[in-house]
Amino acid sequence: MTAPLAGYTILDLTHVLAGPYCTMTLSDLGAKVIKVEPPETGDDTRAFPPFKDGKSAYFAAINHGKKSIALNLKDAADRAVFEQLLERADVIVENYRPGVMERLGYGWEELHMAYPRLVYGAVSGFGHSGPDAKRPAYDMVVQARGGVMSITGEKDRDPVRVGASIGDIIAGMFLTQGILAALLDRDKTGIGRKIDVAMLDSQLAILEHAVALTTVTGKAPGPSGARHPSITPFETFHASDGLFVIAAGNDKLFEKLCIALNLPLADDPRFATNPARCENARLLKRLIEAVTLDNTRAHWIAKLTAAGIPTGPIQNVEQVMKDPQILARNMVVDVLDKNGRQAYKAAGNPIKMTDAPDPTTRSPAPDLDGNRGEILRWLDEG
Amino acid sequence: MTAPLAGYTILDLTHVLAGPYCTMTLSDLGAKVIKVEPPETGDDTRAFPPFKDGKSAYFAAINHGKKSIALNLKDAADRAVFEQLLERADVIVENYRPGVMERLGYGWEELHMAYPRLVYGAVSGFGHSGPDAKRPAYDMVVQARGGVMSITGEKDRDPVRVGASIGDIIAGMFLTQGILAALLDRDKTGIGRKIDVAMLDSQLAILEHAVALTTVTGKAPGPSGARHPSITPFETFHASDGLFVIAAGNDKLFEKLCIALNLPLADDPRFATNPARCENARLLKRLIEAVTLDNTRAHWIAKLTAAGIPTGPIQNVEQVMKDPQILARNMVVDVLDKNGRQAYKAAGNPIKMTDAPDPTTRSPAPDLDGNRGEILRWLDEG
Numbered sequence: 001m002t003a004p005l006a007g008y009t010i011l012d013l014t015h016v017l018a019g020p021y022c023t024m025t026l027s028d029l030g031a032k033v034i035k036v037e038p039p040e041t042g043d044d045t046r047a048f049p050p051f052k053d054g055k056s057a058y059f060a061a062i063n064h065g066k067k068s069i070a071l072n073l074k075d076a077a078d079r080a081v082f083e084q085l086l087e088r089a090d091v092i093v094e095n096y097r098p099g100v101m102e103r104l105g106y107g108w109e110e111l112h113m114a115y116p117r118l119v120y121g122a123v124s125g126f127g128h129s130g131p132d133a134k135r136p137a138y139d140m141v142v143q144a145r146g147g148v149m150s151i152t153g154e155k156d157r158d159p160v161r162v163g164a165s166i167g168d169i170i171a172g173m174f175l176t177q178g179i180l181a182a183l184l185d186r187d188k189t190g191i192g193r194k195i196d197v198a199m200l201d202s203q204l205a206i207l208e209h210a211v212a213l214t215t216v217t218g219k220a221p222g223p224s225g226a227r228h229p230s231i232t233p234f235e236t237f238h239a240s241d242g243l244f245v246i247a248a249g250n251d252k253l254f255e256k257l258c259i260a261l262n263l264p265l266a267d268d269p270r271f272a273t274n275p276a277r278c279e280n281a282r283l284l285k286r287l288i289e290a291v292t293l294d295n296t297r298a299h300w301i302a303k304l305t306a307a308g309i310p311t312g313p314i315q316n317v318e319q320v321m322k323d324p325q326i327l328a329r330n331m332v333v334d335v336l337d338k339n340g341r342q343a344y345k346a347a348g349n350p351i352k353m354t355d356a357p358d359p360t361t362r363s364p365a366p367d368l369d370g371n372r373g374e375i376l377r378w379l380d381e382g
Numbered sequence: 383m384t385a386p387l388a389g390y391t392i393l394d395l396t397h398v399l400a401g402p403y404c405t406m407t408l409s410d411l412g413a414k415v416i417k418v419e420p421p422e423t424g425d426d427t428r429a430f431p432p433f434k435d436g437k438s439a440y441f442a443a444i445n446h447g448k449k450s451i452a453l454n455l456k457d458a459a460d461r462a463v464f465e466q467l468l469e470r471a472d473v474i475v476e477n478y479r480p481g482v483m484e485r486l487g488y489g490w491e492e493l494h495m496a497y498p499r500l501v502y503g504a505v506s507g508f509g510h511s512g513p514d515a516k517r518p519a520y521d522m523v524v525q526a527r528g529g530v531m532s533i534t535g536e537k538d539r540d541p542v543r544v545g546a547s548i549g550d551i552i553a554g555m556f557l558t559q560g561i562l563a564a565l566l567d568r569d570k571t572g573i574g575r576k577i578d579v580a581m582l583d584s585q586l587a588i589l590e591h592a593v594a595l596t597t598v599t600g601k602a603p604g605p606s607g608a609r610h611p612s613i614t615p616f617e618t619f620h621a622s623d624g625l626f627v628i629a630a631g632n633d634k635l636f637e638k639l640c641i642a643l644n645l646p647l648a649d650d651p652r653f654a655t656n657p658a659r660c661e662n663a664r665l666l667k668r669l670i671e672a673v674t675l676d677n678t679r680a681h682w683i684a685k686l687t688a689a690g691i692p693t694g695p696i697q698n699v700e701q702v703m704k705d706p707q708i709l710a711r712n713m714v715v716d717v718l719d720k721n722g723r724q725a726y727k728a729a730g731n732p733i734k735m736t737d738a739p740d741p742t743t744r745s746p747a748p749d750l751d752g753n754r755g756e757i758l759r760w761l762d763e764g
Contacts, residue, residue, distance in 0.1 A: 004567040004575070021590070029563045044632070049612055049657070050598035057594040108736070125692075127734065130710030136692045138629035140616050145627075145694040147702040149608075151545025152534065158618065158625060159696055161608050162544045163533025164588045171732075173555045178733040180562035181411045185386040187569060193386070194736045201713045201732040203702075206546045208403070208729065210699040212439040215727040216432040220698035226531070226543050230431055234522050236540065243540060245527075247520035250426070275431070310507075310518045312527040314541055316602035317592040320529040320585075328512030331583045345597040347590065350553075350583040351560040352509065354490070354576045 001357050003030020008183070011036060011089040012066065015043040017139070017165055018123045018199060019095035020062045021172035026091075026179070028349040030356070033066040034085065034375060035366060042070065042368035052344065053337075060365040061346045064335045068366035069375045073104050082106075084379045086115050090186075091179055093121040097136065098128045108194045119182045120194040123175045127198030137199055139167035146203025151210055153223040171202040232277035233257070236314065238289050239297040246288070247310040250274070260307040261291045321345065334361045383739050385412020390565070393418060393471040394448065397425040399521070399547055400505045400581060401477035402444045403554035408473075408561070409447045410731040412738070416467065416757060417445065417748060421452040424750035434726065435719075442747040443728045446717045450748035451757045455486050464488075466761045468497050472568075473561055475503040479518065480510045490576045501564045502576040505557045509580030519581055521549035528585025533592055535605040553584040614659035615639070618696065620671050621679040628670070629692040632656070642689040643673045703727065716743045 008031040012023040020043070027033045037043055048058040069085075071078040086092065092111065094101060101107050101122075108120050122128060125137020143149050143161055153160040178195035186192050204211070209229070214220050221229055228234035228247075233254070236243045248254045251266075251273065258266040265271045265287065270280045277284055292300055297313055304311040315323065321332050330348050337343035346362060390413040394405040402425070409415045419425055430440040451467075453460040468474065474493065476483060483489050483504075490502050504510060507519020525531050525543055535542040560577035568574050586593070591611070596602050603611055610616035610629075615636070618625045630636045633648075633655065640648040647653045647669065652662045659666055674682055679695060686693040697705065703714050712730050719725035728744060 002567070004563040017590070025559060029559075050595050052598050057598045058591060061590045061594040061597075126707055127711050129734075130707045132707040135687060136690060137694075138616065138631050138692045140610060140627050140629040141692045141694045144618070144696040145702070145705070147697055147699045148544070148546050149696050150698040153542055153545075154536075154539070157536070158608060160535055160542065160605070161610070161617075162530070162548075163535075163592070163603075163605060163611075164530050164548075165591060166544075166546075166548065166588065169588050169590075170552075170555075173552075173559070174732045176559050177407060177411075177555070177562060178735055180559060180566065181386040181733070182735060184562065184566055184569065185384070187566065193738070196734040197732055198711060198734075200705075200707060201711050201730070201734075204708060204713050205729045205732040206548065206551050207699055207702075208399070208443045208551075209440060209547060210545070211703070211727060211729055212443040213432050214699045214703060215443075216434050216439045218700075220700035221545075222698075223542070223545060226540060228522060228543070229545075234520065235543075236526070245522050247522045249520050305517060308518060310520045310523045312519075312523045314526040314531050315529055316532040316604075317529045317589055317596045318600075318602035320527070320589075321593065321596060323527070323582075325508055325512045325514040325582060326586060329509050329580060329583050331586050345593060347587045347593055348583070350556045350579055350587040351563070352511075352578040352580075352583075353560055353564060356575070 001355055003356050004353060005029040005031040008032070008090045009034065009088055011085050011092045013092065013094040013096070015095065016045055017062065017168035018172040019093055020045070021169050022121065022123065022175045022179070023066065023093055024062050025176045027065045029351065035063065035066045035068045036082065036085070037068055037070050037368055039070040039072050039369070042068070046368065057344050060335050060344045063365040064346060064362035066366055067371035067375060068368055069372050070369035073106070081376070081379070086111070086118065088379065089118060090183065091119045091121060093175070093179070095123045098124055098133045112192065112194070117186060117190055117192050119179055119186055119192040121175050121179045122195065123171050123197045123199070125199050127201060128196045139165045142167040142199040142203050146200050147207055147210065148203055151221055151223050154225045155223060159223060167199050167203065170206055171197050171199040174202050174205070227281065230278060231274060232281045233284060233288065235285070237285070237292050239292050239295060239300050241296045243314050244297040244301055245312050245314065246304065249310065253309055256307050257304070257309050260304055260309065261288065263287060263291060330358055330360055333359070336361055336364050338364055383737055385738050386735065387411040387413040390414070390472045391416065391470055393467050393474045395474065395476040395478070397477065398427055399444065399550035400554040400557070401475055402427070403551050404503065404505065404557045404561070405448065405475055406444050407558045411733065415448040417448045417450045418464065418467070419450055419452050419750055421454050421751070424450070424452065428750065439726050442717050442726045445747040446728060446744035448748055449753035449757060450750055451754050452751035455488070463758070463761070468493070468500065470761065471500060472565065473501045473503060475557070475561070477505045480506055480515045494574065494576070499568060499572055499574050501561055501568055501574040503557050503561045504577065505553050505579045505581070507581050509583060510578045521547045524549040524581040524585050528582050529589055529592065530585055533603055533605050536607045537605055541605060549581050549585065552588055553579050553581040556584050556587070609663065612660060613656060614663045615666060615670065617667070619667070619674050621674050621677060621682055623678045625696050626679040626683055627694050627696065628686065631692070635691055638689050639686070639691050642686055642691065643670065645669060645673060712740055712742055715741070718743055718746050720746055
């Protein structure tokens with residue numbers, strides 16, 4: 001068993017979420033990740049709630065398995081250590097506002113000259129080019145400006161935020177892809193590249209359906225509540241004890257659904273094709289709910305599953321973390337504390353790979369500067 | 383200029399969204415992607431609305447730049463062609479229901495034996511292991527079961543779907559990461575690996591904040607509308623002509639915001655710290671809106687931006703596609719038709735990389751079997 005990124009070293013100057021999420025994935029894939037943090041405060045999220053035993057569970061959830069050294073990049077001695085780290089690193093990752101690295105003398109041009117093999121990954125709100133490059137951004141700003149809020153929520157009500165921080169996380173994921181692609185190339189050519197990912201760009205990149213619709217119709221789609229905008233039935237339905245989901249994505253599945261619900265609608269011209277079903281979605285929803293309200297979610301999920309129809313419950317996060325399928329896939333892992341005790345839970349690594357370890361625990365999120373001695377010794381050993 | 387994945391060949395057996403999104407990224411990064419489609423129908427999304435000139439704009443948005451050959455994998459002659467393709471490929475990607483590839487005689491074990499260098503990427507609803515491995519899933523099912531719907535929407539109202547198909551897309555993105563990591567390793571060892579990504583797992587993997595909260599408090603969070611659940615102010619506000627976003631993520635930004643709005647609240651104990659602001663979020667929202675309702679969105683966005691406060695409009699997709707920052711970053715590209723005319727728009731490549739081409743156009747999405755001759759000649763040339 002070898003992790004696919006075993007042997008790679010990542011110098012991690014990131015903070016908050018987009019950057020740390022990227023380096024968490026690289027760590028889960030086996031890279032050695034060294035967090036270089038500003039002295040005293042460190043990564044902002046060390047102060048983010050919720051806390052457990054005085055430490056941020058939020059920080060732990062995305063920084064497990066990393067090492068930390070505190071360096072003041074304006075101090076000569078600390079810069080010398082940093083430059084030794086640069087010598088040893090395969091990748092540097094940062095999510096400062098564009099221009100910060102240049103002011104420190106560690107912009108891409110300088111780094112590329114001094115360390116040609118180094119891959120440089122940057123993620124920022126609006127990217128390193130364009131009129132708004134220097135503007136600050138947070139998740140919420142790009143969710144709003146990037147379009148995803150405009151298609152999320154109920155019709156005729158104010159748009160809502162996606163509950164997960166996809167403004168940050170999607171950008172962090174594209175950065176991970178860019179870094180890995182650049183390493184593939186670097187391992188052949190010996191020459192590193194810079195990757196520049198913007199949170200705003202990344203939002204547009206996930207709107208495939210809305211982009212296609214807007215292009216063809218000239219009109220931007222609005223929110224469609226709990227329905228898919230162009231597949232029916234593909235939405236939530238009420239059972240006697242709450243909501244569940246049915247996603248009958250094609251005519252064959254709709255036929256099966258009609259049989260399972262004992263509803264003679266498959267040949268009805270109002271519902272025989274997906275365009276017709278979309279047209280008559282509200283009526284169809286009522287006809288289906290007139291049946292499903294008669295029994296429980298569990299009943300319908302079991303019955304429809306047996307009939308091969310995609311269906312499922314709406315689970316809260318506590319339920320997801322106990323879901324037998326999630327547990328069978330090792331998707332909830334224990335983050336240990338310094339004493340080896342199970343201190344927090346975190347999401348596991350969704351990239352399951354043959355011959356790669358998939359541990360059920362993660363070593364602790366580091367204390368600020370907590371691995372200084374070990375890192376300095378490693379540098380000395382050359 | 384060389385694309386980082388130039389020289390890699392991807393054999394793409396995927397359909398609908400999760401798999402094709404993965405291979406689109408690999409194509410954008412320079413890999414040669416050959417879509418192997420079932421004869422007659424091809425990828426289901428060829429029949430998905432919206433259409434333009436009789437062709438699916440949805441299909442074009444995620445399949446541009448790929449080649450297509452139609453092969454019946456139950457036919458001996460077609461299997462022989464497929465096996466020649468396997469000889470030449472670096473990666474095979476599929477998103478069939480688990481078991482389908484095995485029934486065709488192309489399961490991971492067989493492929494790994496015959497083509498040890500081949501990397502095998504699979505994405506499915508629930509993964510290739512666990513009690514629900516064989517169940518069908520669509521985006522909506524995993525958005526519901528995976529937790530993201532439970533934190534998206536308004537408090538005390540039914541949960542809503544995230545408007546973007548993140549059930550599929552996030553999984554496709556994790557698969558891309560896994561494939562690239564496996565290639566890095568394969569290029570050293572000569573041995574390919576299988577990557578198995580589940581859409582359900584991938585949903586939990588993006589709930590970092592909700593997972594931390596649930597772990598510490600024992601209670602799952604609910605939806606919080608257009609607010610961040612634990613940072614204030616970080617939400618939408620009404621101006622005289624509509625909604626905009628303010629994301630003042632820390633005390634310093636809140637102080638600047640108070641100055642910009644001429645609101646003497648920074649030293650008020652009800653608002654001096656983030657925990658206090660979260661406690662009094664509803665009151666704070668009203669105090670801020672009592673000011674912002676007095677002028678337009680454009681006024682406040684300009685004023686707050688000048689003060690260094692993260693802010694922005696809520697844009698629909700049409701507005702995003704015309705956003706000067708998006709255009710400056712080449713994030714809207716033209717997909718050409720066979721005659722070289724600009725036929726559709728698609729999202730550009732969000733992974734900006736030095737010395738890699740970032741074209742403003744994409745070659746056409748292929749007709750079904752549209753590259754058969756070219757692909758067979760390429761195989762003959764060995």
